[in-house]
Amino acid sequence: MAEGEKLIPINIEDEMKSAYIDYSMSVIVSRALPDVRDGLKPVHRRVLFGMHELGVRSTSAHKKSARIVGEVLGKYHPHGDTSVYDSMVRMAQEWSLRYMLVDGQGNFGSIDGDSPAAMRYTEARMRKIADDMLIDIEKDTVDHQLNFDDSLKEPTVLPTRIPNLLINGASGIAVGMATNMPPHNLSEVVDGTVAYIENNDIEVDELITHIKAPDFPTGGVIYGYDGVKEAFHTGRGRVVMRAKASFEEVQGRECIVVTEIPYQINKADMIKKTADLINEKKIEGISSIRDESDRSGMRIVYILKRDAIPNIVLNTLFKYTSLQSSFSVNNIALVNGRPQLLNVKDMIHYFVEHRHEVVVRRTEFELKKAEDRAHILEGLIIASDNIDEVIAIIRGSSNADEAREKLMERFKLSEIQAKAIVEMRLRQLTGLEQDKLRSEYDEIILTIADLKDILARKERRMDIIKEELLEIKDKYGDNRRSEINFAGGDLSMEDMIPDEQVVITISHAGYIKRTPLTEYKTQHRGGVGQKASSTRNEDFLEHLFVGTNHQYMLFFTQKGKCFWMRVFEIPEGTKTSKGRAIQNLINIENDDMVKAFICTQDLKDEEYVNSHFVIMATKKGVVKKTSLEQYSRPRQNGINAISIREDDELLEAKLTTGSSQIFLGLKSGKAIRFEEVKTRPMGRNASGVRGITLAHENDEVIGMVSVHNFEEEILVVSEKGYGKRSSIDDYRVTNRGGKGVKTISITEKTGGLVAIKNVSDSDDLMIINKSGIAIRMSVEDLRVMGRATQGVKLINIKGKDSIAAVAKVMKEEDDIDDISTMDVDAKEEDGTALDNDSAETKE
Secondary structure, eight states, rough: OOTTTTOOOOOOOHHHHHHHHHHHHIIIIIIIIIIIOOOOOHHHHHHHHHHHHHOOOTSSSEEEEEHHHHHHHHHHHOHHHHHHHHHHHHOOOOTTTTOOOOOEEOOOOOTTTTOOOOOTOOOOEEOOOHHHTTTGGGGTTTEEEEEEEESSSEEESOOSOOOHHHHHHEEEEOOSSEEEEOOHHHHHHHHHHHHHOOOOOOOOHHHTSOOOOOTTTTTOEEEHHHHOOOOOOSSSSEEEOOEEEEEEEEEEEEEEEEOOOTTOHHHHHHHHHHHHHHHHTTTTTEEEEOOOBBOOOOOOOEEOOOOOOHHHHHHHHHHHHOOOOOOOEEEEEEETTEEEOOOOHHHHHHHHHHHHHHHHHHHHHHHHHHHHHHHHHHHHHHHHHHHHHHHHHHTTTTHHHHHHHHHHHTOOOHHHHHHHHTOOGGGGSSSHHHHHHHHHHHHHOOOOOHHHHHOOOHHHHHHHHHHHHHHHHHHHHOOSSSSEEOTTTTGGGGGOOOHHHHHHHTTTTEEEEEEEEHTTTSSSSSSSSOOOOOOOTTTTTEEEEEEEESSSEEEEESSSSEEEEEGGGGGOOOSSSSOEEEEGTTTTTTTEEEEEEEEEEEETTTHHHHOOOOEETTTTEEEEEEEGGSSSSTTTTOSSOOOOOOTTOOOEEEOOSSEEEEEETTSSSSEEEEEGGGSOOOTTOOOOOOSOOOSSOOOOOOOOOOOOOTSSSEEEEEETSSEEEEGGGSOOOTTSSSEEEEOOOTTTOOOSSSEEEEOOOOOOOEEEETSSSSSEEGGGGGGGGGTTTTOOOOSSOOOTTTTEEEEESSSGGGGGGGGGOTTOOOTTTTOOOOOOOOOOOOO
């Protein structure tokens, strides 16, 4: 051991503890966490300050990135060059920062995770918004500290006018703590900050009306609002993000098209992982994925298999892939050098406090400068008033110091004033210059009074902060990129959607759309009318409801499930568009099929749901009545409407008020008429009671009619094209469950019964053959006959062809334009608008 040295024994445990605490505090305070005031970590602050010092501002030319990194490394940041370059690159990526601070030129990476080019190839400069983060830094607005080698000074915080922590967020992992702050929309943040300035006691709930939710640079949809609210209130919460997806038909194939993905998701990785899941058969229904993204924007196309249902595939993608991901908010930032968990109000409070301090220090700096200038001007004015004497004193002095002293003595001037007089130029002796001196002095006195007023009154300072913020909003404010889906939150979609009247049309092939009623009111009566819908070949509009956006549509499937949809969720289309397949809108199984639709009023209205019923009929003659109240609590994957027995399927569902009469028709040509009250209401899971007894084991129910208008007639059509209409009174009212009475004489010539309808003279019929031929005819052309006759030939059937379905349709497609003449609110007694026959079964 060398002379003079000595060993001090230290417990290794204590040494480890103190060394690790020192290290962790260093990481927390000077590396990983942002400052609550300017929202920057030291490295970002140093990059921006380094660029500012280099003069690489938004108005200057771009400079090599390596030059900027070298400046920051050499002067302020004692770490590796990668940390500086990576930080600078991130500030120039539009998918990383909501409001970019650096303007990059060259390859700065991509959302697919591609690396940026090396710093020797890229160039950068500050963006205008970054200039506003450094504005007034030269006016002693912030404290400076010595750099790593004590040779220079660097700012401890920037005097930012931008609420950067809120608008750009931050993420960092320190030791024992981490931070993860989401970005927000600048316009909303400014509105929230102004609201806070106007009322310091503002509640977080009121702030949320201004700052609605995070706003991510990559857009997407914020799914659910509870996590957002929790994060705003406590500083911690889980925000669920979903990609923005839509359904399109590309070259005859249904596709899911994604145009925006969740924040911080690597697009290429996401597509690769999705492809792996498809190969492992974890995700079904996708045949291929194409990434069609280009300069104009993102576009990922998932091409679906022919039998796939887009809605189900999309939900599977949300479940298993990063198309849905969550952002765990953890608002930890440095407040006075200590880490603290902050809610949205705290962050605004500390930002406003910082701005207040900056305004005070800036005003003090400007006041001192103004007072110094006023002091010099006073001296110059004295000199110009006594110019001859001043010149004589200066000429009679041997040097400048002597002249200064003599002037100070003669005119009671300070040293600064005397120095200014001695250095005064001859041109300042002209009359014009002397006037200028006096007007400058008057102006500066006013400025000083104004600056002193600012320092004396806090409300003035707050007004200045407010004005500067609103200026920032005008310069950089933009619209939200992330949509908010309030599902599951207190704010519901109804609050966002006006309760307008709409026309819902459903075609025979199951295409549905809603159109604003105003579109149908544009044409005057007596016009030729417009083509109402460009449905597919051999397709036609079968159902038309007039309702409002807040009403409900219930869909019943042959397996006995009921799906639920708000009218506003039905895709909007024009009069001429064909609409969207119902199968794609609800999570229906592949081997199931929608058989009936009901449009109802508000399902949350207790009086309404308790006074209405749903009556269902199955192929095997079972009927079931259930209170509408049982269908008022929907689920995403549907609810059981009726327990279907083996070899049976649901055929029809009608909405009634409990006082109508029910007709059931059999393939064997029998029909039964009974009072609805004979069927007692049952629970959703019940399977029902016998409605009619089948004639033989191959017999089946072909249709159900619910009648409350007894002036209508009953129309029946047989397989081989025979049909007729009979008076309702021809059918006697019997008990439920009987064999029924003959409704048409069934022979080999007529074939089995295929349809039973309640009709009036104003209806039209559409008859579709199995071969695809459709014939339209008017009901008034059919005369009323007795129920036991075989009817007349409605359509000539060739060879082995037969009738597949019969539908009651709107009178003429051009009559659609006369909806305006109908009483929109006039519902039929069974609660369904205008026409609510269910989709026909095809044998």
